[in-house]
Structure formats: structure tokens, C-alpha cells
Amino acid sequence: xxxxxxxxxxxxxxxxxxxxxxxxxxxxxxxxxxxxxxxxxxxxxxxxxxxxxxxxxxxxxxxxxxxxxxxxxxxxxxxxxxxxxxxxxxxxxxxxxxxxxxxxxxxxxxxxxxxxxxxxxxxxxxxxx
Numbered sequence: 810x811x812x813x814x815x816x817x818x819x820x821x822x823x824x825x826x827x828x829x830x831x832x833x834x835x836x837x838x839x840x841x842x843x844x845x846x847x848x849x850x851x852x853x854x855x856x857x858x859x860x861x862x863x864x865x866x867x868x869x870x871x872x873x874x875x876x877x878x879x880x881x882x883x884x885x886x887x888x889x890x891x892x893x894x895x896x897x898x899x900x901x902x903x904x905x906x907x908x909x910x911x912x913x914x915x916x917x918x919x920x921x922x923x924x925x926x927x928x929x930x931x932x933x934x935x936x937x938x
Contacts, residue, residue: 822850827858827894827902835909836888839881841873846892846902864893883908 826849836842846863847855860874869888870879877890887907894900918926 822852822854822856824848824856824858824862824894824896824900825851827863827892827900829890829892829902829904831904831906835907836877836879837909838879838883841876841878844872844875844877844890844892846875848894858894862895864895864898866891866893879908886910 828847828849830845830847832843832845844865846858848858848862849855860872863875865872865875865877867877867888867890869883869885870877872878885908887905889903889905891901891903
């Protein structure tokens with residue numbers, strides 16, 4: 810049993826580098842913003858990392874796990890996030906991200922509006938071609 814445990818630990822891939830892979834180009838005010846960090850393993854594969862593996866620091870806001878929480882009315886236009894690999898603090902990345910200025914007031918179309926504008930299934934164009 811001990812041998813199996815040690816061989817399993819020996820097969821675990823070491824993280825060679827880390828990278829931010831963000832889902833957005835700006836952060837939203839008054840909400841939790843997921844900050845995605847992936848680690849590249851020694852075999853070249855990418856692995857998602859969590860707050861168990863990464864220490865997050867920021868110049869503004871607070872972290873709850875991998876989520877950066879910003880107030881409704883931030884006093885800064887941008888902030889810096891630093892991610893440090895806990896198992897090897899020499900591996901870290903830092904990024905500056907802007908905070909979104911425009912409100913999220915975009916109205917998505919209703920189900921009826923989407924269905925009303927749905928193209929026909931006949932494959933014929935509306936222009937009669």
C-alpha cells in the first residue's frame with residue numbers, strides 16, 4: 810500500500826509555469842469576478858488551479874477563493890492581481906485589469922423576439938434566391 814501511494818505521488822506532474830486565462834477584458838463592479846489561473850505541467854498539459862494551489866493578492870478589492878470581489882463604486886479604474894504558486898513561490902504572474910465603466914444595462918431579446926426572428930427551416934433565403 811505504501812509503495813502504491815509513493816508511486817502515485819511520483820507520477821504527479823510538476824507545474825512548470827502559470828498563466829492567467831481570463832474570460833473577460835474588464836472586471837465588473839459590485840460582483841464576484843472569477844480569476845482563472847492555469848498551470849502548465851512538465852508534460853505540456855494545462856491544469857486549472859484553485860486557491861489551494863495559488864495565493865492571490867490584489868491592489869484593490871478582496872479575494873474569496875479564486876473570485877475577486879469589487880465594491881459597487883470602486884475608487885480606482887484598474888487594479889493589479891498577483892498569483893503565486895504555493896508549492897513554488899518563484900513561479901508567479903502579475904496582471905493589470907481595468908474595471909468596466911459602462912453599466913450592464915444591455916437588454917437581451919425575449920424568447921418571443923428570438924422565435925419571431927428565427928430563420929425558416931426550408932433552407933430558402935428570404936430574398937427569394
